[in-house]
Amino acid sequence: MNEHRLIARIEGALEQRGERIVRSVGEDAAVVRASGAAVTSIDTLVEGVHFKLSTHSAADVGHKALATALSDLAAMGAGAGEVYASLAVPGELAEERVLELVAGMEELAKRTGATIAGGDVVSAPTLMISVAVTGWASDPQALAYRDGGRPGDLLGVTGELGGAGAGLILLEGLDAALPRAEREALETAVPEGERARLLARHRRPEPRLEAGRALAAAGVTAMIDLSDGLATDAGHLAGRSGVSARVRLAELPIAPAVAAVASAAGREPAELAASAGDDYELLVAVAPDRAEAASAAAEGAGTRLTWLGELSGGEEGRVELTGRDGLPVELSGYAHR
Amino acid sequence: MNEHRLIARIEGALEQRGERIVRSVGEDAAVVRASGAAVTSIDTLVEGVHFKLSTHSAADVGHKALATALSDLAAMGAGAGEVYASLAVPGELAEERVLELVAGMEELAKRTGATIAGGDVVSAPTLMISVAVTGWASDPQALAYRDGGRPGDLLGVTGELGGAGAGLILLEGLDAALPRAEREALETAVPEGERARLLARHRRPEPRLEAGRALAAAGVTAMIDLSDGLATDAGHLAGRSGVSARVRLAELPIAPAVAAVASAAGREPAELAASAGDDYELLVAVAPDRAEAASAAAEGAGTRLTWLGELSGGEEGRVELTGRDGLPVELSGYAHR
Numbered sequence: 038m039n040e041h042r043l044i045a046r047i048e049g050a051l052e053q054r055g056e057r058i059v060r061s062v063g064e065d066a067a068v069v070r071a072s073g074a075a076v077t078s079i080d081t082l083v084e085g086v087h088f089k090l091s092t093h094s095a096a097d098v099g100h101k102a103l104a105t106a107l108s109d110l111a112a113m114g115a116g117a118g119e120v121y122a123s124l125a126v127p128g129e130l131a132e133e134r135v136l137e138l139v140a141g142m143e144e145l146a147k148r149t150g151a152t153i154a155g156g157d158v159v160s161a162p163t164l165m166i167s168v169a170v171t172g173w174a175s176d177p178q179a180l181a182y183r184d185g186g187r188p189g190d191l192l193g194v195t196g197e198l199g200g201a202g203a204g205l206i207l208l209e210g211l212d213a214a215l216p217r218a219e220r221e222a223l224e225t226a227v228p229e230g231e232r233a234r235l236l237a238r239h240r241r242p243e244p245r246l247e248a249g250r251a252l253a254a255a256g257v258t259a260m261i262d263l264s265d266g267l268a269t270d271a272g273h274l275a276g277r278s279g280v281s282a283r284v285r286l287a288e289l290p291i292a293p294a295v296a297a298v299a300s301a302a303g304r305e306p307a308e309l310a311a312s313a314g315d316d317y318e319l320l321v322a323v324a325p326d327r328a329e330a331a332s333a334a335a336e337g338a339g340t341r342l343t344w345l346g347e348l349s350g351g352e353e354g355r356v357e358l359t360g361r362d363g364l365p366v367e368l369s370g371y372a373h374r
Numbered sequence: 375m376n377e378h379r380l381i382a383r384i385e386g387a388l389e390q391r392g393e394r395i396v397r398s399v400g401e402d403a404a405v406v407r408a409s410g411a412a413v414t415s416i417d418t419l420v421e422g423v424h425f426k427l428s429t430h431s432a433a434d435v436g437h438k439a440l441a442t443a444l445s446d447l448a449a450m451g452a453g454a455g456e457v458y459a460s461l462a463v464p465g466e467l468a469e470e471r472v473l474e475l476v477a478g479m480e481e482l483a484k485r486t487g488a489t490i491a492g493g494d495v496v497s498a499p500t501l502m503i504s505v506a507v508t509g510w511a512s513d514p515q516a517l518a519y520r521d522g523g524r525p526g527d528l529l530g531v532t533g534e535l536g537g538a539g540a541g542l543i544l545l546e547g548l549d550a551a552l553p554r555a556e557r558e559a560l561e562t563a564v565p566e567g568e569r570a571r572l573l574a575r576h577r578r579p580e581p582r583l584e585a586g587r588a589l590a591a592a593g594v595t596a597m598i599d600l601s602d603g604l605a606t607d608a609g610h611l612a613g614r615s616g617v618s619a620r621v622r623l624a625e626l627p628i629a630p631a632v633a634a635v636a637s638a639a640g641r642e643p644a645e646l647a648a649s650a651g652d653d654y655e656l657l658v659a660v661a662p663d664r665a666e667a668a669s670a671a672a673e674g675a676g677t678r679l680t681w682l683g684e685l686s687g688g689e690e691g692r693v694e695l696t697g698r699d700g701l702p703v704e705l706s707g708y709a710h711r
Contacts, residue, residue, distance in 0.1 A: 072408055073407075079492060081502075112403070159424070167502075
């Protein structure tokens with residue numbers, strides 16, 4: 038790998054946008070005009086751990102690496118700003134694949150108004166992508182945090198759950214290591230169109246930037262993105278807020294076709310939707326008198342809030358999941374990233 | 375590896391400092407109050423490529439990962455601000471080693487006034503550390519860039535060169551793969567004290583943050599840090615400035631004991647000092663009438679500038695190295711990171 042040539046080709050594939058940027062590629066560091074609050078997160082995807090090049094295209098990987106980082110900005114209600122991407126690339130990976138990866142990232146950056154303003158390329162035995170993103174808000178007070186939830190707040194979630202988890206099950210079904218009968222059951226579980234949608238949901242998660250901004254502005258008391266799965270992330274929000282949470286599994290907005298895939302894999306749909314990660318929807322805590330405003334904000338941002346539980350006093354960080362009968366349900370397994 | 379427990383232990387080892395920070399660990403993203411210009415860079419170190427755990431302690435690795443990123447801020451004249459560290463950790467690496475790595479990073483952060491404000495930990499087959507750093511300046515105009523050099527500018531370098539390269543040669547001498555006679559020649563090339571200093575120079579590079587700020591304020595026309603080596607980085611500065619550069623090898627401020635190590639390894643000391651990377655000194659271009667002010671600025675920051683060449687018209691990005699006799703010298707090999 039010729040790192041200098043590859044970097045030059047990557048730079049040629051990037052478009053600069055936004056008036057904040059003073060200098061970006063070609064310098065030791067990027068320079069942006071700063072004001073208000075800067076919101077920064079870093080995320081890393083590793084081949085064989087978070088994706089496989091056998092089931093994800095290079096462009097999928099670039100998209101996902103940026104999407105997961107942007108989702109952290111969405112969870113605070115910040116707007117997307119600058120992206121800094123460090124690519125650790127095995128020598129045997131063709132330069133064209135690396136450029137496809139960057140193109141996948143650039144496409145999402147463009148669509149969300151972000152600019153890839155810096156990065157580096159190094160050699161490594163395993164493909165790894167670290168993405169740091171900075172977003173901006175007028176003021177720290179304009180943002181939502183994990184720790185503002187209060188007893189009595191309603192819990193709401195954007196969009197639909199379980200799609201990414203079902204997509205992952207289907208992807209693993211592509212894996213030749215699976216017994217033939219199981220593979221066939223998965224392959225025929227859902228029609229082709231649904232199948233493609235679930236796979237895309239896993240491969241190309243969509244950061245809820247617009248909804249995050251709208252919900253923060255609507256005065257949610259706490260917000261978090263669902264990367265580890267609803268059950269786990271609700272625990273993070275509750276723990277940081279010093280409260281406990283109750284989630285009614287029957288209320289989960291389960292994505293279409295998730296039930297069919299879950300059944301084929303011998304899983305309960307609601308449990309899958311509550312435990313599988315990577316949906317990147319937003320979970321919010323909202324004071325009851327702001328619930329209507331929050332719903333309207335989500336709808337204005339092209340999604341909808343589903344109310345599925347509430348916060349209460351009690352053991353900090355504890356999440357009680359209840360079934361259709363109102364009785365507690367234990368999840369068989371939590372998915373952690 | 376229990377990522378959640380490890381993250382909690384890492385968070386416990388970090389001290390928050392600086393009034394800019396509103397939220398850091400425990401949130402989806404860190405939030406800082408922003409003004410002026412934000413300067414951001416990302417760097418990645420990979421085990422087996424940039425370091426070996428057989429010759430670097432975990433604390434060395436943490437130090438170096440942060441130092442190389444901070445050096446990019448130094449090269450612009452920005453002050454150190456926030457650090458976002460993503461650790462990709464093999465399952466077999468003990469948690470204690472990871473905490474030592476973080477401690478090495480935290481120690482340098484504390485000394486430079488930076489705050490480790492965020493990060494993540496993921497599993498990976500190879501240890502990799504990605505560090506994004508943000509520094510701050512009052513205004514984009516207060517910073518120095520690579521592209522401001524003009525024909526007639528003098529080239530100066532801070533500190534001493536070749537120490538990191540000689541340290542690397544010594545480190546490789548520790549490697550059992552080297553023939554015994556060569557290993558012994560290296561082991562006896564320099565006294566123990568010098569040896570330790572050269573090894574430290576390689577393992578624990580020092581970002582020239584104070585000098586960078588002082589030199590930017592003194593009106594240097596261009597600045598870059600020496601990560602790839604003087605010959606290569608002078609080419610970057612010259613290329614971005616649209617000029618060529620001349621460097622007089624006889625003027626290089628070669629670190630003590632470098633000559634002895636170079637000889638033992640069959641290398642020319644000045645060539646080693648000009649081609650080896652990782653010294654992380656600063657190379658500046660300065661208009662002749664500002665040279666005195668730049669020298670004084672460097673001295674005020676605890677280092678000194680050595681004048682070793684100049685910029686001129688001619689082929690963009692070309693670097694002419696001249697020997698003691700004033701005739702051009704070809705380097706046998708450039709070191710690239």
